[in-house]
Amino acid sequence: MPIREIATITQKTGPCLIFHDDNRRYSAVKFSVRGRDMGSTIAEAQEKVDQIVHLKKGYSMVWQGDFENQQRASKRLTQVVPISLLLIFLLLFVMFGNLKDAGLVFLNVPTAVVGGILALLITGTNFSISAGIGFIALFGICILEGVLLITAFKHNLEKIRHSESPLYTSIRLGVNELIRPVMMTALMATIGLLPAAISTGIGSESSRPLARVVIGGLTCATIFSLLIFPVLFFMAYRKVDTLHQRTDDRS
Numbered sequence: 001m002p003i004r005e006i007a008t009i010t011q012k013t014g015p016c017l018i019f020h021d022d023n024r025r026y027s028a029v030k031f032s033v034r035g036r037d038m039g040s041t042i043a044e045a046q047e048k049v050d051q052i053v054h055l056k057k058g059y060s061m062v063w064q065g066d067f068e069n070q071q072r073a074s075k076r077l078t079q080v081v082p083i084s085l086l087l088i089f090l091l092l093f094v095m096f097g098n099l100k101d102a103g104l105v106f107l108n109v110p111t112a113v114v115g116g117i118l119a120l121l122i123t124g125t126n127f128s129i130s131a132g133i134g135f136i137a138l139f140g141i142c143i144l145e146g147v148l149l150i151t152a153f154k155h156n157l158e159k160i161r162h163s164e165s166p167l168y169t170s171i172r173l174g175v176n177e178l179i180r181p182v183m184m185t186a187l188m189a190t191i192g193l194l195p196a197a198i199s200t201g202i203g204s205e206s207s208r209p210l211a212r213v214v215i216g217g218l219t220c221a222t223i224f225s226l227l228i229f230p231v232l233f234f235m236a237y238r239k240v241d242t243l244h245q246r247t248d249d250r251s
Helices: 038-052 066-096 099-106 108-123 129-159 166-198 204-236 238-250
Strands: 019-021 024-026
Touching (some): 066 129, 099 108, 099 129, 129 166, 204 238
16 A cells, blocks of 8 residues: 555654653754853843744743753852852951951952953953852952951051051051062962963863953952052051151150
């Protein structure tokens, strides 16, 4: 019996493979994202697909793969980053014993964030989970620079409190003493991550954003630590010189 008598044979475009999972048939449609961040790309794709595709009863559509992993990691980052910043501030408060010093050191964090964002914008790198992890690593390094400087300033202030203009002298000596350690800390991380920041090989898309964020953030944080942070410390402790002058006048 010819097949044409019991069936109609036609040619149609459709899935080449039908899989089975959980007693249900499904077909996978795959695509890759290049030149854009995954979040906005998938959001635009979902909007366009919802306008064009109208599934019949019994059919469903699920977006999975790297997008699903990114959503899960992004949700975790929104929890980890605030907790990390809070713990850093608490540790600074416990270390210095006052909110003034903890707040001064914590000012390095916004500066580092601005530097990391500028690095992503200048290089045209999309934000990713790797970049988010880079920001977390960046926080620790820039906080370390602030701790070194403020510790040196206060240590020098205790030694030369009876000299003329002790605050200015303590800041000047502290910057002169720590410019080398601060620069070495920044250069070590920058030079070490530079190959990853400019790499284009297989797998570089995961390490490149992290490296660029750290390099950009460290550059801005180092400039802030050596040029602006001493000025902020002077403004916060300017009463030291005022009290010193009053003591001299009474003498």
